[in-house]
Amino acid sequence: MEKAGLSPKEVKIYLAGLKAGPVLAxxxxxxxxxxxxNVYDNLKLLAKKGLxxxxxxxxxxxxxxxxxxxxxxxxxxxxxxxxxxxGFLKMAIPEAEAVINEKxxxxxxxxIDGEExxxxxxxxxxxxxxxxxxxxxASREFFETLGVDFSKYYVEERVKNNITTKTIxxxxxxxxxxxxFHQHGEQLRDMRYAxxxxxxSESYFIYNNVVVYLSSQKENFGLVVESAEHAEMMRNMFGVxxxxxxx
Numbered sequence: 034m035e036k037a038g039l040s041p042k043e044v045k046i047y048l049a050g051l052k053a054g055p056v057l058a059x060x061x062x063x064x065x066x067x068x069x070x071n072v073y074d075n076l077k078l079l080a081k082k083g084l085x086x087x088x089x090x091x092x093x094x095x096x097x098x099x100x101x102x103x104x105x106x107x108x109x110x111x112x113x114x115x116x117x118x119x120g121f122l123k124m125a126i127p128e129a130e131a132v133i134n135e136k137x138x139x140x141x142x143x144x145i146d147g148e149e150x151x152x153x154x155x156x157x158x159x160x161x162x163x164x165x166x167x168x169x170x171a172s173r174e175f176f177e178t179l180g181v182d183f184s185k186y187y188v189e190e191r192v193k194n195n196i197t198t199k200t201i202x203x204x205x206x207x208x209x210x211x212x213x214f215h216q217h218g219e220q221l222r223d224m225r226y227a228x229x230x231x232x233x234s235e236s237y238f239i240y241n242n243v244v245v246y247l248s249s250q251k252e253n254f255g256l257v258v259e260s261a262e263h264a265e266m267m268r269n270m271f272g273v274x275x276x277x278x279x280x
Contacts, residue, residue, distance in 0.1 A: 034047070034101075034104070037104055037108060038082075038104075038108065038111075039079075039082075039104070040075070040078075042065075042067055042071065042075050043075050043078055043079055045065045045067065046061050046065055046067065046072060046075050046076065046079065047079055047084055047085075047098055049061055049064040049065050050085070050096055050097075050098040051098040054097075055088055055089075055095040055096065055097050056095055056096055057093075057094075057095055057096075058072050058073055058076065058094075058096065061076075061096070076096055079098075081107075082103065082104055082107040083099060083103035083104070083106060083107050084098060084099050084101070084103055084104060084107075085097065085098060085099060086099055139259075140258075140259060140260040140261075140262075140263075141257075141258075141259040141260070142256070142257070142258050142259070142260075143256075143257050144254060144255070144256055145254065145255035145256070145257060146253060146254050146255070148178075148179065150255065151178065151179060151247060151253075151255045152179055152183055154245050154247070154255045154257055155179065155187060155238065155245060155247070156187065156190070157243070157245070157257075158238045158240045158243075158245060159190060159191060159194055159196060160240070160241070161196060161240035161241060162240075162241050163241075164194075164195060164196050164197060165196065165197050165198065165199070165240070166191070166196060166197075166198045166199075166238055166239065166240045167198070167199050167238070167239040167240070167268065167271045168198055168199070168200045168201070168236070168237070168238045168239070169200075169201045169227075169233070169236060169237050169271065169274070170200055170201070170202050170236045171202075171203060171206065171233050171234050171235060171236050171249070172202055172203065172206040172207070172214070173206045174234045174235070174236070174248075174249035174250065175236050175247065177249070177250045178247065178248075178249060178250045178253065179247075181211065184214070185213060188213075188214070188220055191220075191221070192219075192220055192221055195221070196221065197221040197222070197223070198221065198222050198223070199222075199223045199224075199225075199271075199275060200222055200223070200224045200225075201224075201225055201226070201227050201271075201274055201275060201278050202224065202225075202226055202227070203226065203227055203231075203232065203233070204226040204227075204229065205232075207226075224280070225275060225278035225279055225280050226278055226279055226280075227274065227277075227278050228277050228278065228279075231274075234248075234249040234251075235247060235248050235249065237267070239264060239267050239268055239271060241264070242259055242260060242261045242264045243257065243258070243259050243264060244257075244258045244260075244263060244264055244267050245257050246258070
């Protein structure tokens with residue numbers, strides 16, 4: 034139920050009420066250990082999802098937990114709303130991209146923080162114009178910062194778009210990676226290990242005239258540098274490291 038969008042508190046309250054039948058909020062507070070104001074707040078959220086209804090008068094109001102199939106119906110409605118929003122975005126994106134294209138070629142540097150911002154910065158590498166991404170990846174730190182599930186999604190999207198990558202990793206990090214990330218041929222990845230004397234905790238991706246840097250979870254920031262000169266320099270440096278690395 035949490036994976037379907039309910040918070041842990043919503044799940045506790047819903048299951049407690051489901052077992053007990055029509056209940057007072059005070060009962061749910063005692064049963065779950067959640068204070069009464071929080072119980073009311075979460076009951077309102079559950080009601081929006083169609084999982085709670087009420088019976089009785091205001092000062093003796095009881096809450097009834099509805100059939101969990103209502104959650105599926107709620108998700109279906111949300112999906113329709115998301116699909117509708119995607120339609121609006123499809124109309125808006127070309128205009129926004131036209132504004133971006135006007136600034137193309139102008140050097141730009143931006144800092145990014147927050148998990149979602151970092152993920153979007155990585156996903157932007159899929160906009161590569163020559164269908165190739167150069168990457169230096171500290172696997173352990175990358176997975177800890179952005180998550181294994183996101184990493185799998187990124188690889189799947191890259192392959193779906195027929196984008197190849199030259200990737201340099203640390204051999205010492207390979208025991209941290211799942212078998213999924215070792216399917217180099219199927220995942221259009223030419224992979225080498227950096228020399229043993231080299232160690233790093235940050236990752237970076239090079240595509241077009243852009244270099245995306247990602248720190249470890251310890252510092253938790255990203256840096257996007259859009260500059261033809263900087264991208265060229267980093268490509269040259271990547272080339273030197275690539276020649277010194279081994280398959």
